[in-house]
Amino acid sequence: MADVPAGRLVDLRARVAEAGFARACAAAGLDLDPEGTPDLVVEHEALFPRLAVSGWLGLAESFMAGEWRSERLVDVLEALISTGYRPQLGGRPLPPRPYGGGELPTELVRLSSGDGLSAFGGVFASGVPTTVRTAVPNHGRGPATHFVDLTTFSAPAAVDREDLGDAQTRAVTMLLDAARVTAGTHLLEYATSGGAVAIQAAHRRATVDTLTADPAQARAVGEQLLLAGVEPSVHVSVIDTPVPGPREWRGSYDAIVSVEKLEMLSEGNRVRYIRALDRLLTIGGYATMQSVTATDALSPVARQALGVLRAYVWPGLDYPTAEDVHRLADRESGLRVIAQTHVGSHHEQSLAMQRSLFEGHTREAAAAGFDIAYRRLWIYQFALREALFRLGMLDTVQFTLTHRNRQGRR
Template identity: 35%
Template sequence: MSTQESTAPAPAATAAWWRPPETIPAAPLLGRLTRLAVAPMARRLGIRVALPDGRVLGRPDPRAPLMRLHDPEALYRRFGALGPIGFGESYQAGEWDADDLTALLSTVAGHLRAMAPRPVLWLTRLQADRRRPPATRNTAGVAARNVRHHYDLPSELFELFLDETMTYSAAIFPTGADGRPLADEAGLADAQRRKIDRLLDLARVGPGTQLLETGTGWGALAVAAARRGADVHTVTLSVNQCREARRRAAEAGVADRVRVELCDYRDIRPRGAGGYDAVVSAEMLEGVGHDFWPDYFATIDLLLVPGGRAAIQTITMRHDDMLATRSKDTWIHRYIFPGGLIPSVPAVEAACRRHTRLRVHRAGSYGPHYAATLRLWRERFDRHAAEVDALGLDRVFRRTWHLYLAYSEAGFAAGHLDVEHLLLDRAS
């Protein structure tokens, strides 16, 4: 967490899903190998590592990001046994900190892309290959549980760090002469509205459009589409989001044009005869899961009328990275988004080509804008530590989510992740 954490006592939450195992893996050999590898790894990764005895390992450059170890042996054993999962769990447990966590993770990510340090490769080969638990596969019965794991946290939590639109996906900011996003907190809500308008424009949503939205969020896109004169059917698996989206539609005076349904995408049925003129989705695809991308796109293909269009905003990763991680357990999968996987554009193209009549057109990428969005969310989240405590979410939860936001921001800042607008249509 930030260096100015709340000192309020944490509520009892020993069984909370965000708490890492209190039993540190024994892994004596792997722990010793990690200890020996720390200095060369730090040098190769471009960081400094401060030990409790005052020694600093790694890059001698004082500008290099600094990682402070509070319990080195615990970190060594967790990382030695579990790799990146153990690294994250060690942070959750407070065994290490960083003066600037995002800078640390961005630097590490940048160097890993160029060439993984040999000590990292040695340890990776010795660590057990951990597959994703079968129980988290997004089958029809499990998908709702996976969604609610994240999205049915108290709505007040999301209100603390999202803007007034309650939009939980990448914003699109104005850009400067150098092409970089001009992002500040005051402009976040307008940047989210800009993103929504681009998706609606891409799908050609206007008066009379029969629109399907997969993944409701808290209703901002559905309300914006209804204000354009569209008839909106939006579906979600989150009880909290369903309730709040209905409230927001009523408050905006468009409840007669917005139908919010608690529904799996596999169970969508159009209102009346025919299908939808347009389908829009903002960052729902990542939660579908690799095994079910064909089902998802086949559903869109089935529901679109001839000449219909689908506008999809999705986070993407490089195709080789997606192939390497699609079956592996990861820290994000274990603690933040069970059942999900970030797709690659080639994977989307392949799923549509093999299982649908849809063509995929790339309509814009906004990776730096997501890094900026996440920075603003992280800063707002950190400022509200006391309010997070008051919701019954303890210090370990705050550390877990600080790492999640910083880790995600670093992925976009280092270019490991991107976010794209994709247009899906049919030739006939």
């Protein structure tokens, strides 16, 4: 990011990119006039060679470098994506790369979390659920369709930043309820979500194993468990692979919970992941997972815009559709999705609050060692994901799975 593209050909392409950027902003209704109240301000012309060479990734890197700024960042990104802005002719989305098991730094999560533990989206109390039993296609053997309890939450109303912690706690409560976690339940959490799931489950008097491939995350979660007074009920284990195979982890669990992990895995690791759930879940048990999913509206331009998240935050990021999750379970395991709950509007609100919290803690972030480029990256990624939720291109779904038959696939 420190090296601005240069050269004679780049200079020519940069002039074309500058003109294209001006046209896109005009088409999107964005004001660039510095004499008025501009929607965005270009501080340095280095933006344009970055656009010419790297497209949407260049736009994000230029923001990280401080070469342009906006007080309405979400609105700007939403407008550019909705109008189909393609800064790099012939550009392709940055492909996902293998996920190695690393997690977000716990200090970074704390500065943008309502409960101090969670990086995931919440569910606010003002949302009203509506459930319909719906027939969905069966992608495996057997009948052509099966039934799913499909629940949709209405958009939250009259919420503010102080509600975020409660919303994130409610999201965990819903997952534990769907997995039937009560006193005596043997629960597996993969991967650890910073302690939120394990602490709530321990308060229900469940016995919890939580797995991570990140030793630093394991230490941080151990500290949170100690502070919460639940350390005796929770065992934190470090594994050597992003997805535990039979050699890395064995056991039989009444319930399994996973929060926003599937979308971080490559296609091959998703197969290993669902097979691990199948293998580790006891017959009659329930697995629940919260995942951010792509909708049919997710455009090629939006996929290009997501390249910055793969380049700097989550290398394996690739949002599946809800149907992809059904297909994965039906074809690669003995599990079946029996319920799914859609809370995308709540995740959108969560992201807005997480961004606001982080912007209010930029000094603390600097003191924790996150430099100004990284702080801008963190603000940008919140804004980008919020814009995609606004556009209806992303959704958040809680899936409940159980074995299709008493034998399962062991």
